[in-house]
Amino acid sequence: MIDENGFNEEEFLKNYDAKKYERPSVTNDIIIFTTEDKEESNPRKMPRKGMQVLLIKRKEHPYINQWATPGGFVRMNESLVEGLKRELKEETGVDNVYTEQLYAFGDTDRDPRTRVISIANMALIPKNSINPMAGDDAKEVAWFWVNKKLIKNDWEKENIEKIYELELKSIDDSVKIIYEIKETISKDIFRRRKVKYSLLEESTDLLAFDHYKVIDCGIDKLREKIEESPIAFNLLPRLFVVKELQYVYESIMGKEILNFRRKIGNMIVETDEKIEGKPYRPAQVFKFNENWEREF
Amino acid sequence: MIDENGFNEEEFLKNYDAKKYERPSVTNDIIIFTTEDKEESNPRKMPRKGMQVLLIKRKEHPYINQWATPGGFVRMNESLVEGLKRELKEETGVDNVYTEQLYAFGDTDRDPRTRVISIANMALIPKNSINPMAGDDAKEVAWFWVNKKLIKNDWEKENIEKIYELELKSIDDSVKIIYEIKETISKDIFRRRKVKYSLLEESTDLLAFDHYKVIDCGIDKLREKIEESPIAFNLLPRLFVVKELQYVYESIMGKEILNFRRKIGNMIVETDEKIEGKPYRPAQVFKFNENWEREF
DNA sequence: TGAATAGTGTCTATTAGACAATATGCG
DNA sequence: CGCATATTGTCTAATAGACACTATTCA
Numbered sequence: 001m002i003d004e005n006g007f008n009e010e011e012f013l014k015n016y017d018a019k020k021y022e023r024p025s026v027t028n029d030i031i032i033f034t035t036e037d038k039e040e041s042n043p044r045k046m047p048r049k050g051m052q053v054l055l056i057k058r059k060e061h062p063y064i065n066q067w068a069t070p071g072g073f074v075r076m077n078e079s080l081v082e083g084l085k086r087e088l089k090e091e092t093g094v095d096n097v098y099t100e101q102l103y104a105f106g107d108t109d110r111d112p113r114t115r116v117i118s119i120a121n122m123a124l125i126p127k128n129s130i131n132p133m134a135g136d137d138a139k140e141v142a143w144f145w146v147n148k149k150l151i152k153n154d155w156e157k158e159n160i161e162k163i164y165e166l167e168l169k170s171i172d173d174s175v176k177i178i179y180e181i182k183e184t185i186s187k188d189i190f191r192r193r194k195v196k197y198s199l200l201e202e203s204t205d206l207l208a209f210d211h212y213k214v215i216d217c218g219i220d221k222l223r224e225k226i227e228e229s230p231i232a233f234n235l236l237p238r239l240f241v242v243k244e245l246q247y248v249y250e251s252i253m254g255k256e257i258l259n260f261r262r263k264i265g266n267m268i269v270e271t272d273e274k275i276e277g278k279p280y281r282p283a284q285v286f287k288f289n290e291n292w293e294r295e296f
Numbered sequence: 297m298i299d300e301n302g303f304n305e306e307e308f309l310k311n312y313d314a315k316k317y318e319r320p321s322v323t324n325d326i327i328i329f330t331t332e333d334k335e336e337s338n339p340r341k342m343p344r345k346g347m348q349v350l351l352i353k354r355k356e357h358p359y360i361n362q363w364a365t366p367g368g369f370v371r372m373n374e375s376l377v378e379g380l381k382r383e384l385k386e387e388t389g390v391d392n393v394y395t396e397q398l399y400a401f402g403d404t405d406r407d408p409r410t411r412v413i414s415i416a417n418m419a420l421i422p423k424n425s426i427n428p429m430a431g432d433d434a435k436e437v438a439w440f441w442v443n444k445k446l447i448k449n450d451w452e453k454e455n456i457e458k459i460y461e462l463e464l465k466s467i468d469d470s471v472k473i474i475y476e477i478k479e480t481i482s483k484d485i486f487r488r489r490k491v492k493y494s495l496l497e498e499s500t501d502l503l504a505f506d507h508y509k510v511i512d513c514g515i516d517k518l519r520e521k522i523e524e525s526p527i528a529f530n531l532l533p534r535l536f537v538v539k540e541l542q543y544v545y546e547s548i549m550g551k552e553i554l555n556f557r558r559k560i561g562n563m564i565v566e567t568d569e570k571i572e573g574k575p576y577r578p579a580q581v582f583k584f585n586e587n588w589e590r591e592f
Numbered sequence: 593t594g595a596a597t598a599g600t601g602t603c604t605a606t607t608a609g610a611c612a613a614t615a616t617g618c619g
Numbered sequence: 620c621g622c623a624t625a626t627t628g629t630c631t632a633a634t635a636g637a638c639a640c641t642a643t644t645c646a
Contacts, residue, residue: 080402106376
């Protein structure tokens with residue numbers, strides 16, 4: 001097959017100059033989610049859970065000393081997924097993590113160094129399976145409690161406007177970052193639009209780059225997916241108690257769930273195996289049902 | 297704020313060498329969907345509809361003379377969305393099109409020229425709003441009927457295996473491209489995996505690059521979104537008849553819908569305006585209800 | 593008038609939500 | 620025992636599916 005220059009494909013490729021055009025850099029960004037027990041004064045009661053994300057404190061320009069989601073440049077000889085798994089391994093020391101691609105962020109001015117396109121991903125891991133410091137050197141790494149909640153829902157205007165608050169709080173309570181997210185739903189031809197993200201004054205710090213958008217996007221996706229596929233199990237150890245699983249769901253969905261055991265159905269099965277060091281009452285131990293079926 | 301080299305941010309940026317690392321190329325790929333009337337012998341009956349995608353025939357290596365989804369390289373001075381809109385304008389001559397980002401494809405060997413990462417997008421346009429040849433020169437452009445259907449659903453194995461057929465057929469019936477898609481759902485920790493795409497023998501041609509994956513991904517997304525937001529209106533002119541809208545939904549969802557008018561509820565409103573040249577019976581003309589509300 | 597679209601009524605089966613009642617295990 | 624978790628029962632309201640019946644329009 002010959003082109004208009006009389007080249008066959010082999011010749012064409014030999015003459016192709018990949019350097020001809022300037023190219024953007026591409027990074028993988030990862031929002032590493034986990035769930036963690038919240039305070040519970042009653043020792044006989046199963047503590048409720050909250051969501052956490054892993055952030056790193058940047059040690060370089062730009063955005064030096066600000067918190068950011070982990071990630072890094074995609075190398076030429078690795079696929080997006082391979083690069084993602086490599087980053088995860090470096091950052092958390094863990095293989096075999098559930099990940100899901102979220103969105104490609106590509107504004108021209110997101111990074112002052114150069115044109116950077118970031119592929120945002122989320123990862124779900126059980127809290128105690130990892131040691132975030134593991135892979136890395138002196139980098140400061142920390143878990144942040146994360147919460148996104150609707151604080152205003154305005155039906156008055158022609159466009160429905162919803163205001164959310166995205167709160168990130170370091171576990172030692174020293175850092176607090178709060179964004180306000182204005183979302184309008186313009187009904188001309190029904191689109192949801194994030195119109196405005198703004199940092200609230202209570203914040204003691206702020207996130208690097210446009211990482212507030214990345215995290216916001218990740219929370220939305222996580223909430224959406226948790227209802228349609230059993231990804232919650234990626235946030236728990238292999239063995240658990242029903243209430244524990246329920247609290248994982250509740251922490252993500254941000255509301256209490258009734259009739260939980262019925263809803264989860266035969267997605268979980270009892271097992272005789274014992275969880276060590278979990279003295280909650282009936283302590284009926286469950287695991288994910290490998291033979292679970294549902295209609296597709 | 298000073299880094300370990302004693303630089304402030306300004307100095308750091310001045311010394312930053314963007315050329316230091318090799319970078320991948322990034323393209324926007326667009327699956328342009330529309331719906332079109334199918335054959336209907338009875339002139340008094342509203343014809344049912346089918347889905348079509350716009351493909352271009354490549355005039356250059358690699359994959360010369362093969363059909364591909366339109367798209368192009370993202371320029372350094374434009375955002376992903378700006379690049380996408382530019383491509384759409386060039387390809388179809390239309391502004392103001394509904395688009396949605398789908399997925400970033402990033403395998404290392406997708407393009408023999410060089411490392412290319414493609415951001416796949418879908419676009420929805422009413423068929424008669426555009427003239428695909430418009431923007432462009434000698435490029436061959438054509439609408440293809442597109443259909444994806446489940447042809448086998450195997451519950452026997454430990455992993456559920458589903459087999460789909462993705463069929464693309466040029467409107468003049470001269471080109472027919474059929475892929476078989478094997479999808480397994482491994483239930484260890486519930487993931488859907490496209491394991492295998494293979495071209496069927498009946499095909500008279502094949503798609504360039506991994507564009508079968510891109511189109512497959514687009515159809516899935518379209519089917520998913522049509523049920524949760526009123527994007528179907530982007531496939532019709534402003535004024536339409538209920539049955540017409542119903543047939544758009546049916547063509548995308550691939551099945552008949554009962555009680556359609558009740559399901560669509562007050563998402564549409566009657567109007568006195570006339571559609572020119574649409575002699576279907578009661579011809580009750582509707583449009584999208586700008587004041588439509590639903591719970592979020 | 594007849595055929596095709598539009599709108600309404602209604603029956604049934606299924607499902608979600610709410611909550612009461614009961615069982616179980618452990619300190 | 621008392622409390623917290625686990626399981627079952629049941630009532631109600633809401634919803635989806637199916638289909639029949641009526642209205643409207645236009646060649």
